[in-house]
Amino acid sequence: MLMKPETEVGSHRHLLTSVRRVLDSDVAHSFFASPATVLAALVTLLFVFMAVFAPVLTSYTPFNPSTLDLMDSFIPPVWDANGDPSHLLGTDDQGRDVLAAIMYGTRISLIVGLCSVLLSLLIGVPLGIVSGYFGGWIDSVVMRIADIQLTIPPILIALMIDGVTRTVLAGNLHETAAIPVLILSIGIASWPQYARVVRSGTLVERNKDYIAAAHMAQSPPYRIMIGHILPNVIGPTLVIATIGVAVAIIIEATLSFLGVGVPPTSPSLGTLIRIGNDYVFSGEWWISLFPCLALVMLVLAVNLIGDWLRDTFNPKLR
Amino acid sequence: MANFIVTRILQSAAVMFFVALICFCLFRYVGDPIVNMVGQETTIEDMEALRQSLGLDKPVLVQFAHFIAGALQGEFGISYRLQRPVSELIAERLPATLELVFVSAIIALTLGISGGLLTGIKRNAWYSRLVLALSLVGVSLPTFVVGILLIYLFAVTLNWLPSFGRGQVVDIGWWSTGLLTVSGWKAIILPAVTLALYQTTLILRIVRAEMLEVRRTDFIKFAWARGLAPRSVYFNHALRNTLIPVITVTGLQIGSLIAFSIITETVFQWPGMGSLFIHAVQFADVPVMAAYLVLVALFFVLINLIVDLLYFAVDPRLRMSAGH
Amino acid sequence: MTVLSIERLRIEFPLRRQVLVAVDDISLEINAGEILGIVGESGAGKSLTGASLIGLLEPPGQVSSGQIRLNGRDITNLTQRELRKIRGKQIGAIFQDPLTSLNPLLTIGRQLTETLNAHLKLQQSEAKERAIDMLREVGIPAPEQRMSSYPHELSGGMRQRVVIALALCCNPELIVADEPTTALDVSVQAQIILLLKKLCLKQGTAVMLVTHDLGVIAEAADRVAVMYSGRLVEIGPVGDIVENPIHPYTKGLMGSIPVIGAHKHRLAGIEGAMPRLDDRPHGCAFHPRCSHATELCRSQQPKLTAIESSERKSACHYNDEGKFR
Numbered sequence A: 001m002l003m004k005p006e007t008e009v010g011s012h013r014h015l016l017t018s019v020r021r022v023l024d025s026d027v028a029h030s031f032f033a034s035p036a037t038v039l040a041a042l043v044t045l046l047f048v049f050m051a052v053f054a055p056v057l058t059s060y061t062p063f064n065p066s067t068l069d070l071m072d073s074f075i076p077p078v079w080d081a082n083g084d085p086s087h088l089l090g091t092d093d094q095g096r097d098v099l100a101a102i103m104y105g106t107r108i109s110l111i112v113g114l115c116s117v118l119l120s121l122l123i124g125v126p127l128g129i130v131s132g133y134f135g136g137w138i139d140s141v142v143m144r145i146a147d148i149q150l151t152i153p154p155i156l157i158a159l160m161i162d163g164v165t166r167t168v169l170a171g172n173l174h175e176t177a178a179i180p181v182l183i184l185s186i187g188i189a190s191w192p193q194y195a196r197v198v199r200s201g202t203l204v205e206r207n208k209d210y211i212a213a214a215h216m217a218q219s220p221p222y223r224i225m226i227g228h229i230l231p232n233v234i235g236p237t238l239v240i241a242t243i244g245v246a247v248a249i250i251i252e253a254t255l256s257f258l259g260v261g262v263p264p265t266s267p268s269l270g271t272l273i274r275i276g277n278d279y280v281f282s283g284e285w286w287i288s289l290f291p292c293l294a295l296v297m298l299v300l301a302v303n304l305i306g307d308w309l310r311d312t313f314n315p316k317l318r
Numbered sequence B: 001m002a003n004f005i006v007t008r009i010l011q012s013a014a015v016m017f018f019v020a021l022i023c024f025c026l027f028r029y030v031g032d033p034i035v036n037m038v039g040q041e042t043t044i045e046d047m048e049a050l051r052q053s054l055g056l057d058k059p060v061l062v063q064f065a066h067f068i069a070g071a072l073q074g075e076f077g078i079s080y081r082l083q084r085p086v087s088e089l090i091a092e093r094l095p096a097t098l099e100l101v102f103v104s105a106i107i108a109l110t111l112g113i114s115g116g117l118l119t120g121i122k123r124n125a126w127y128s129r130l131v132l133a134l135s136l137v138g139v140s141l142p143t144f145v146v147g148i149l150l151i152y153l154f155a156v157t158l159n160w161l162p163s164f165g166r167g168q169v170v171d172i173g174w175w176s177t178g179l180l181t182v183s184g185w186k187a188i189i190l191p192a193v194t195l196a197l198y199q200t201t202l203i204l205r206i207v208r209a210e211m212l213e214v215r216r217t218d219f220i221k222f223a224w225a226r227g228l229a230p231r232s233v234y235f236n237h238a239l240r241n242t243l244i245p246v247i248t249v250t251g252l253q254i255g256s257l258i259a260f261s262i263i264t265e266t267v268f269q270w271p272g273m274g275s276l277f278i279h280a281v282q283f284a285d286v287p288v289m290a291a292y293l294v295l296v297a298l299f300f301v302l303i304n305l306i307v308d309l310l311y312f313a314v315d316p317r318l319r320m321s322a323g324h
Numbered sequence C: 001m002t003v004l005s006i007e008r009l010r011i012e013f014p015l016r017r018q019v020l021v022a023v024d025d026i027s028l029e030i031n032a033g034e035i036l037g038i039v040g041e042s043g044a045g046k047s048l049t050g051a052s053l054i055g056l057l058e059p060p061g062q063v064s065s066g067q068i069r070l071n072g073r074d075i076t077n078l079t080q081r082e083l084r085k086i087r088g089k090q091i092g093a094i095f096q097d098p099l100t101s102l103n104p105l106l107t108i109g110r111q112l113t114e115t116l117n118a119h120l121k122l123q124q125s126e127a128k129e130r131a132i133d134m135l136r137e138v139g140i141p142a143p144e145q146r147m148s149s150y151p152h153e154l155s156g157g158m159r160q161r162v163v164i165a166l167a168l169c170c171n172p173e174l175i176v177a178d179e180p181t182t183a184l185d186v187s188v189q190a191q192i193i194l195l196l197k198k199l200c201l202k203q204g205t206a207v208m209l210v211t212h213d214l215g216v217i218a219e220a221a222d223r224v225a226v227m228y229s230g231r232l233v234e235i236g237p238v239g240d241i242v243e244n245p246i247h248p249y250t251k252g253l254m255g256s257i258p259v260i261g262a263h264k265h266r267l268a269g270i271e272g273a274m275p276r277l278d279d280r281p282h283g284c285a286f287h288p289r290c291s292h293a294t295e296l297c298r299s300q301q302p303k304l305t306a307i308e309s310s311e312r313k314s315a316c317h318y319n320d321e322g323k324f325r
Helices: A012-024 A026-032 A035-052 A098-134 A136-151 A154-168 A171-176 A178-189 A191-206 A209-216 A221-258 A269-277 A286-313 B002-029 B033-037 B044-053 B060-072 B086-121 B126-140 B143-157 B182-215 B218-225 B230-267 B273-282 B286-314 B316-323 C046-053 C080-086 C108-119 C124-137 C156-168 C186-203 C214-220 C238-243 C248-253 C295-299
Strands: B170-172 B175-177 C002-014 C019-031 C035-039 C062-070 C091-094 C174-178 C206-210 C223-228 C231-237
Touching: A026 A035, A026 A286, A035 A098, A035 A286, A098 A136, A098 A178, A098 A191, A098 A221, A098 A269, A098 A286, A136 A191, A154 A178, A154 A221, A154 B230, A154 B273, A154 B286, A178 A191, A178 A221, A191 A221, A209 A221, A221 A269, A221 A286, A221 B143, A221 B230, A269 A286, A269 B143, A286 B126, A286 B143, B002 B060, B002 B286, B033 B044, B086 B126, B086 B175, B086 B182, B086 B230, B086 B273, B086 B286, B126 B182, B143 B182, B143 B230, B182 B230, B218 B230, B218 C091, B230 B273, B230 B286, B230 C108, B273 B286, B286 B316, C002 C046, C002 C206, C019 C046, C019 C206, C019 C231, C035 C046, C035 C214, C046 C062, C046 C174, C046 C206, C091 C156, C108 C124, C108 C156, C124 C156, C156 C174, C156 C186, C174 C186, C186 C206, C186 C214, C206 C214, C214 C238, C223 C238, C223 C248, C231 C238, C231 C248
Parallel strands: C035 C206, C035 C223, C091 C174, C174 C206
Antiparallel strands: B170 B175, C002 C019, C002 C062, C223 C231
16 A cells, blocks of 8 residues: 555656556545644645745845844734734744744744754664664663663653763854754654664564575675665654654754753744743733744644655554 | 562662763762862862862772762762762752652652553543653653643743742651641642643553553453452453553653753753752753762652552562572 | 344444445344344354344434334434333343453442433442343352453453453343354353343344354254345245255355354355455345356346245245255
8 A cells, every 4th residue: 555566667658647546545545534634734835835936935134143233123913002013923032023933933943853863763763673673782782771761761861962062062063053063952852763673574574585585695784674674664764753853843943942052143933932032921921822823834834744644554553 | 578678779879870980980080089179279289188188099800899988978079069978968959859759759750650541441431542642742741841731821821839939838847748738738739730740640551551461461361250240350360460560560650750950950940859959960060960860760769669669569479489 | 932033233433435235134032031143144244233232322323224123112313312221131241251341440349330220210239239140140250259350360261251241240131142153262162152042042132143153053042033135035944944944045054054163164165255345246245256156136126035834034035946956
């Protein structure tokens, strides 16, 4: 059901029929049958679009202090009596346009989310395959570390790693290295779940006949692992990774909110919420609320897609 | 069974040793502890004297033994930032965090288990779908966003509940409790709900998933075929068989509450260990970080031990295999 | 006296794209004290027929037409509440795997007494006494001690005895036994079948014995119904069917009758496989595998018709010639 191998693709007609087959397949049907998933996909696309084309979509440059004017600060959203049509969602304490800040903030949030999941995959998938394939002490060591790490919430691990690098790196260096450090912290904090899934998949694949055949053909282990096992175990891993992106975005936002993530000079959604949080009491609710909404919508959309993927491709987990 | 418990206690001790090692390395090798402890104008001779008095000139193994000995007595040195013994700081702030975690755990367990049962039994009812959809929203709402929204709604707009602090506290020995005063209860509602929300949704989802899983088993079908009442099938048969995975996950979640309290305490300016820790991270206050890490690890290990013991209470198969 | 009578039962699975008919046009009767064996390959619809009697079809499966009568009372469209009074009380069920039929976390005694209490108004002590009697009845040694045992402390055969005790403890009029011996050791299978036979004879219980094990059928059943792809192809007294089958499918089945428990030879001797539910051929569903199939078989579905001068029925266009082929 996951992927049917296309035996003959080439002629235009074949392509058309395979497109039609995809559209007519159970997967496509279940996608279009779930309006929430379709909506979530649209919302996700919108956010990605906003993040990628932020410099085109808005003329404001909220990361550049020299273009900011304090005279513009604390303008409420446009529907308020004191609103300004050139600032749809108002401005913050520095005179930054909130909408533009959200666009650029989404950019940072998405970059950190995607890169840290990628890093987790880069650590977790090889470790999972190797420990599943070889077993023995490698397996015990890797899985024991994963077990211990899984009992500690990733956010705490990321906090610790961030705290340590903060101590090691001098003040200025830390500021510039904030985003890579964040990716590193979140990436290291979340690898065990991928290693686990990949390992259990590898254990199943390892005993199949085609692997035995590959053994017989004297294929070296690395080729069996990369060529045969990896393609078969990566599907469920990517499904989990989708939800992992949502989790990573939340962790990034939380760290930034706590003031140990992205610095205010190039704010992510979490940093924006942190900045705005100081003004919730004085009535400037929009500075914090709109980034909050953006963050929740983005995470919810990614989660919905992840949920749908999981239900569709792995109904047993439902 | 006794064997099993001894093994688990030894394993827990090993984990604690490992954590202590990490903390020691943090303390010893991340920055120079002496430079961090003293002011700018201290002379090199004075620093050397301090180094000697703290035993930091001795071999690393001796230092580590010293560290362990200190940790066993609850001594983790002096906070760089506050220049006070870490043990004192922790003791001041422990009650606030534990009370917060306790109240949230009760909320999360009650709502999570009952919601999971409801949605697992009536899986196609409209309210089950609603609860499930809400739970997805709950997973997608970062804790701090929930906190901000609750503050905005109940503290700023409605002005019903306080948005920060613990309210009035009563001292019982060294333990200061907020659970004996009205203002204390008012103050704990918002942070406890905030902290519980995420865990509630996770517990709800695992209970539901396990209920759906166990409903497909033969012994549930057989229970129906024997003509038992739904109440009996769901509670005596189904729920009981979901308990093991549910206890496992719930145990982990309660452990996570302690870690997540860092966020809640920051949002609500709750004077607990979490806010102490986050300041320690911001100011690279390594002794406090190390002590916090050891303490949290200790909680995790204790919870895991309790979870293991609960397994025995629930499952007769374990009692037998461990007893023989 | 007829305990169970099924008339033109049809079970459907309405799916998104089509409606799958899993059981079609089944009619049969079971008398008090009689054991009716239902045989067929897996997927023939025999277990579904059993499950439909006690309203335990897995959704979306449903009885779409036909009638099920228990002692003359129509129980086809009862509510769950009404069905609950029948399950365990009037119809007992035995499932395939005794290892998974019992709740691993409750004692044997608890599972017996809760079943008794669900249906009969008994004092706690009476229920306990009756439970012990029941365990003794099914041949469990030291029943008083076994009351406080957990399922995992018993062997597979002992567990199936407990399951039988659970099915029979409220003196039901009918037992639906779905593959009661399949999961057991060969040496235990015969004992369980004999026990079931003995107890049902004693209590006058009717039994629907669903199995694919012809050895079990030959050993235990009074009459046999053969199912193929959701339909009855032959029904009649066990001796006739085993020794002188009429329908080509039954002939294939009886090709070599194995001794009880010898799984390996079962249903051997027929080329090909049963069609999938969504891929039934026109005419007689068996024709692609039948060596005697003709144009008539390919175009028209045969009806189940009585065979002259016997108590049998068979669904083949060539019933009469069948004997001579």
